[in-house]
Amino acid sequence: MVFYQISLNKLLRFIGTIIISILIIYSFFNDINNFNNRISKIEVISLPGNQKKIDVGYGDDYWILTENNELYHKSMMLQKFVYKRSDVLDFAVGLDGTVAYIDINNEVYVRSMNADWWYKIADGSYAHQTISICDYKTIFTTNDNFDFIKGVYDYKIDDKLDMYNWEYVDYYYTYYQVSCAFWDHSIWIRGSEEYAYLYKDNYTHIPRTEVELKQVKALSEQYAIGVDYSNNLWELTMGTWTWIRNNVKSATINYNGNIFYIDNTNIIVCFKRPPDRKQTTIDVNSFNKEVNLPFPNNTGIMKIDVGQGEDFWILTENYKLYHWNAIKRKFIRKAKDYEPIYDFSVGSDGTVIISDYYHDINIRSYIDSWNIIYGHYDNRNISICDLNKIFTTNNYMLFVGGYYKDIYFWDELDRNDYYQISCAFHDKSLCIENFYRIIRSEVPFKQIKALSEQHAIGIDYDYILWEYINGTWTWIRNNVRTASINYNEYRKDHHTEQDKSCIGVVKRLPPDPNKLHSCYIHPFTEHIKAFIIILNIYDVNSFNKTQNFPFPDTTGIMKIDVGQGEDLWILTENYELYHWDGIERKFIRKAKDYGPIYDFSVGPDGLAVIVSRSPINNNVFIRSDIDSWEWIYGSDVRVPIISISNCDYNKIFTIEDRKLIVCNYDNAYSCDTLKYGIYNQISCAFNDKSLWFIGSGHYIYLYINKYIEIIRSEVPFKQIKALSEQHVIGIDYDSTLWEYINGTWTGISNNVKSASINYNDDIFYVDNDNIIYKISKN
Structure with a gap:
């Protein structure tokens, strides 16, 4: 019996050792897998010759140019490279997926209408050598004299004009390469002595490096990558250059911030660099x-x-x-x-x-x-x-x-x-x-x-x-x-x-480079005390049980909106407007003297605008003081103003009677009809002032101009709130809250009545029980 007991103890220790070893091995490989989520290698063995350039627009839609001047496209559906063109001198991929290249005769071609249709948009008179493309509307090149050249797309319906107009931007200073930044269309150049500069105009080039670079690719004024002549890959983020790796032949960066590069062994690597949070x-x-x-x-x-x-x-x-x-x-x-x-x-x-x-x-x-x-x-x-x-x-x-x-x-x-x-x-x-x-x-x-x-x-x-x-x-x-x-x-x-x-x-936690103008505030003393709010739940009624203006328990919330931080407002189902007082921790009723409120909006600067209705007309008011509202414009009561959105105090959009109206401020507001059409709700994006709307079929669209409106959903929505051209939230007719970021829709929550997103990316929404939730990503 004693012998059996000793053997059992040894057996238990042995089993425990095996379990611990398995856990250690699992953790090790799990860390490797997490690392490989950031770095993935794609060995290219089917392409003739070596690769000399790679470029990408959105996601993994990348192209490569071989040293024998052949252009290939990586088909993510076919999971292989597809040959596209030969005799290619240089090429570039735009933000919207437009691809343009320069052939050995210095002519410029762009892909359009079909996967294998290429249209000549410039002859060889400018002697184009290098190329960069923002999107289909704007293309930049340099020539053999290192001049800076620009091509702008011109489309006129009446004149049936469909062409690019080319002109010299500058032929005095030296331009080895131009890079149009995807996020803000700023322009970077490799200029005098092959240093990298931020181009402002012909007279002002702001130095960004004091080391010569042989290639640069930019995302914004404050975010770019570059390869120096020692084949080191560098990344600039908000003024700080960070070394990525050596032995790099060519590199590019997509809209989402993922870096693609070709190393000296012709292996293509996709690198997702985590943010540096060190002190x-x-x-x-x-x-x-x-x-x-x-x-x-x-x-x-x-x-x-x-x-x-x-x-x-x-x-x-x-x-x-x-x-x-x-x-x-x-x-x-x-x-x-x-x-x-x-x-x-x-x-x-x-x-x-x-x-x-x-x-x-x-x-x-x-x-x-x-x-x-x-x-x-x-x-x-x-x-x-x-x-x-x-x-x-x-x-x-x-x-x-x-x-x-x-x-x-x-x-x-x-x-x-x-x-x-x-x-x-x-x-x-x-x-x-x-x-x-x-x-x-x-x-x-x-x-x-x-x-x-x-x-x-x-x-x-x-x-x-x-x-x-x-x-x-x-x-x-x-x-x-x-x-x-x-x-x-x-x-x-x-x-x-x-x-x-x-x-x-x-150092504080750095902001997301996709939102260059975000302001993240974290309290601290000598050391950083960063805090992250995962999910805060606000019960509107519990906040207001002891306030001077109690929030009615029997009244539901129809709409919520927010500008900066927790400066949130709500509209009840009996058309009353309330503002959350963060110091008193209660809701205070606003605009009581302005009749029933049918819609409202809060801008990133905290400005609130409302749509009220009287027996004879509809009116738009802007908040001018604590309890004062200034009239902007009005319409006949038979022509309801169904939606309002303000970018900030300079620009306000409304919808009335199939009309999209814009009000611009210049010492006073002047309002004009922007376009006639089917518009159900409008939202001006805080970050870039782009314009989203719910239109025909209750689908979501991005408004470009009177002739171009890009569809963003194929599911009907009843409410949206936008932050930028690539970031919006919306509620569909199943009361599901969705978030759109860089082309991808993600489900957030069910049973949502109304939702908003503030300048700092915090999402506020109201569920069917009239509880306000806050989801913070910071």
Whole structure:
């Protein structure tokens, strides 16, 4: 018996060891599978010759060009490469799937109408060499003289004109390659000395690298990839260059941010890079001990500033300017011929301005070129929003410079005491409106940097760094000499401790690159305390049982809408409007004196508009004060206004009697009929002001112009709310809530009466029990 008991214990240990081993092996392979979800290799063995270029539009719809100039398309249905054309010099794939190529005779062809039909859209007179396509409407090329050329599609029904008009954009500067960014149609170039630049116009090219690249592909002004001449693949995200891998021949990136590249063994790799969420500390001296222009150990830092990501600059106490090269990992001295530099500023788009030894303002035009743009006054403090707007002060007069091509026009805004100014990146606010200044602190500050009207950082005269968010000042840390905050809300501060050359970098969770203008706010002190709300449930009735204006238990919710954050509004089934007070934690009835409310809308700027009905007409009102509403326009009571949507205070859309109406603001609102047709509901997208609507058959459409409306669903919907051309939510007639992102519809919840999505991507919806749910993706 004893022997049997011992054997059983050993057997149990053996079985336990096997189970643990299986779990470890499973976890190991599960991690590998998760990794392979981000990286997938496709070995190409059926193509003659080596591959020299790859390009892609949406998803996995990619094309490759071999070194013997043959073009192939990867058919995802057939799961193989299909031969398309020969004698191809270069090609490009557009956002909408349009494919264009240049043949060996320098003629340009585009695929249209059929999978194997190609139409010549340009002859060889321009000597086209490289090509980039935004979509079917716009194509860019460069020629053998490195000129910049543009082709624009022109279609006129009456004249039966269907062609591309070609013209030189610039033939003075050097253009090795052009890349049209999918997300915002910004233009990147490989220009002078083969550095990468953001092209603004012929006179302004904003440097993006200080390393030569042989290929670049862009998604937006702040997101691109590039391959250098050492075959290293790099990714730029919000100002920060990140190394991806080496031994890369060619690379591209699709609309969704997935990177495709060809390595030196002709294997095609699809790479999905997870976001970097680390915190870093940068030791200036350690980076610069081996550089050509070492940062002096005995010189302190007087000012730091940053635009996007880690694209930051410093000014030393001996008035020298340095720029951080993220690829070479060192500081590079800049504007040596303009020293001493008394002040500088970095814009949200990477534009840099300096105040030189004459206190003139100079703007960076190329890698090492600066152009004077203002020199009439003793400019002491400068701040730049972006290329288009610059502020300067000589301590008692405030000036603003507006950009027009290569000339800035300057105006005096005010005469007062201005010790420092800061233009907010997100909304270009300056805390000044019509010469009225709103006080934000009752403590003296020596430095500030703003992101918006409601978000800024500042350093007081006790060297304490503070952060202001939505009316609240929060202590960040002590002993701070200078600080800055970038567009992505990363803070960089230079400490006054014994190591005077230590720059601290505090990073927050980076925003989704698909939503470049989103603002994610996370509270923290010295360390990041990011929080994620998975699902919040709000019982409307429970919130309002003790309020002054109780929400009726017997009345259902007909519609919900929201702009920013939790600034939500609801319309009841008895046509009463309520606004959620986040401080009092209750709903407050609004617009009581304006009759029954039949529809309303909330914009991304918090502006609310309503449609009310009187015995004789229908009226559109806009909220002008806490309890005041301003009349916009009206219609006869027999012509109901059935839907309203506002982009922001500048633009409002309505639908009445088969008419789509737009109201534009220019000191007053003027309303015009945009188009006649079948329109059941309208939604203006917050992020890009694109226009969605429920139209014929109650299907969803994307409105392009009077002649083009792109269908987005083949299921009838009763309500939609849009964020961009590629992001919308909707409720079908089975009361199912769906979300559309980049071509894919995903089910969210059943039994939904009404839903909305705010600027930050949080979804709010009301179920059949009148409970409001919030789903946060952040």
